[in-house]
Amino acid sequence: MAEQLRCVSPHAIIVGYDFSTGGVKALAFTVGGQTCAAIRLTTDLWTEGGVSELNLMQLEGQARAATRALTKALDGGGDNGAIAACGISATHHTAGRIDWTGNQVRRAICWNDQTLGKYHAEGLARLGGQERAKELTGGPWAVRYSLSHLVKDEAALSEADWKRTDLILPHGPLAAGYLTGRFNATSVSSAASTGLMDLRTNQWRREMLDALAKPELRELAWDCLPDIIDMNEPVGPLSESVALDAGLPAGVRPLVFPTLDDQAAGLIGGGAVEAGQVAIILGNSAVVNSSSARLPQSGTLDAMKLNWGPYLWMRCYSNGALFLDEVAGKDWFKVEEAANVPPLCGGTSVLPFLLSEPSVGVDAPRIEWSPSVPENRAVKVRACVEALAFLLARAVKEHESAGQVVTRITVSGGMAKSQLMCEVLASVLNRPLERLVSDEGPALGAAVGALAGLESHLRKQQGIAEPYTAVDAVAAMVKFRDRVHPRPEWAAAYAGGLETFERWLEGRRPC
Secondary structure: OOOOOOOOOOOOEEEEEEEOOOEEEEEEEEOOOOEEEEEEEEOOOEOHHHOOEEOHHHHHHHHHHHHHHHHHHHOOOOOHHHEEEEEEEEOOOOEEEEOOOOOEEEEEEOOOOOOOHHHHHHHHHHHOOHHHHHHHHOOOOOOOOOHHHHHHHHHHOOHHHHHHOOEEEEHHHHHHHHHHOOOOEEEHHHHHOOOOEEOOOOEEOHHHHHHOOOHHHHHHHHHOOOEEEOOOOOOEEOOHHHHHHHOOOOOOOOEEOOOEEHHHHHHHHOOOOOOOEEEEEEOOOEEEEEEEOOOOOOOOOEEEEOOOOOEEEEEEEOOOHHHHHHHHOOOHHHOHHHHHOOHHHHHOEEEEEOOOEHHHOEOOOEEEEEOOOOOOHHHHHHHHHHHHHHHHHHHHHHHHHOOOOOOEEEEEOHHHHOHHHHHHHHHHHOOOEEEEOOOOHHHHHHHHHHHHHHHHHHHHHHOOOOOOOHHHHHHHHOOEEEEEOOOHHHHHHHHHHHHHHHHHHOOOOOO
16 A cells, blocks of 8 residues: 655645756646646747757746746645645756856757767767667667767867866756756756666766767766755755745745656656556657666667666657647647548558657658558548557567566557547557546656655654655556557557558568
């Protein structure tokens, strides 16, 4: 039975921030997981020349503006003084540089930056290949990891900017710094997303900086890494200026707890904190995550570390809702006729690569239709949904091949609102899907982590020995809406369709 809250008030409000490359969300939750208020803001990225970069002055503004708007939204539904803690989810592998004042040295390079491939290859060659990376950190170094940013910086950043950098920080710890004024701290989850942390010891591995050619730059980079802190140690309270700007009552300074990268947040927000539990997050990127007590036994899954102890196995596809929005239209989920299109669309299919997808051997955008682009929009929508489902099924198979025994699959994210998307995915997997009440998996996950941290922090202060874990917080806050079952009349057709999709990826076009 889950441990109950002893120290946190049952009337407390827990805030979960979700900083992404598409926008920012701030949600207020009760300790029972009910949403009290929600704020959504936009994110503007620099994308000219294939880059994907976020101005840190915008991030500072987002942190303040989201907090201010959320407290105003709560005025009509509760007491601002009830806000007890804040958690942060932010994009994995996104990181920036700041000087000693907290101001930007260079924009944060985002996880989906299309210019990093060659720098990653150069750095990996210097390091000694993936086996050396696995030896040092326990997992592979993928293109997206922010170590690739440092290799790019060696070629693109001035010596003066290298020297005036005080800290190199991931997206989430930067947001926490702008909220609290404390920048010299990162979480296990965020540190694991850099490619520089040993997943087995939760410590930085200096040797990974051998990916840089110049020893003096290795030294500068090493001196700019923040401290890695425990999930139950607060980063700090909201700074006085943020609290004042937000209109919080005098003396009310909610604690901000160590951040989660968005994959870890989606995992815990999806209730998947024990071995065998898989969380599929259907957002701008399409992600299949699972939790395990050990590292993957084979394959090329990304491996990271969760704040609460276990390893995170991840396959993250850049092509998710962005592909559907671009190819099928942003209102694709309103095309109800797509549900009546027969599975496999009478032979019409598509490869869903609006962006490159190196993990499946797609090194450049590759949207291909077979036999041709359909004129019927319902067929186009259905084919696009099926393509993403096949891609996700491939990722689930990778988890199984790496040693995961799948016991449950949860699904969350914006695309999970679509009954068609969920029914197609369940039928391709031939497994039921547990759909969350909340569509905001990462924001909820950030709040769940903050609740676990707050209760544990208060118990330590009060001398209570019994632990309160992430599993306990999940039991309190994460609720499931319904179960989506496979449709038997679709499942058999999709078994063959998945095989055809995989052959197509290997270069054999469908007949």
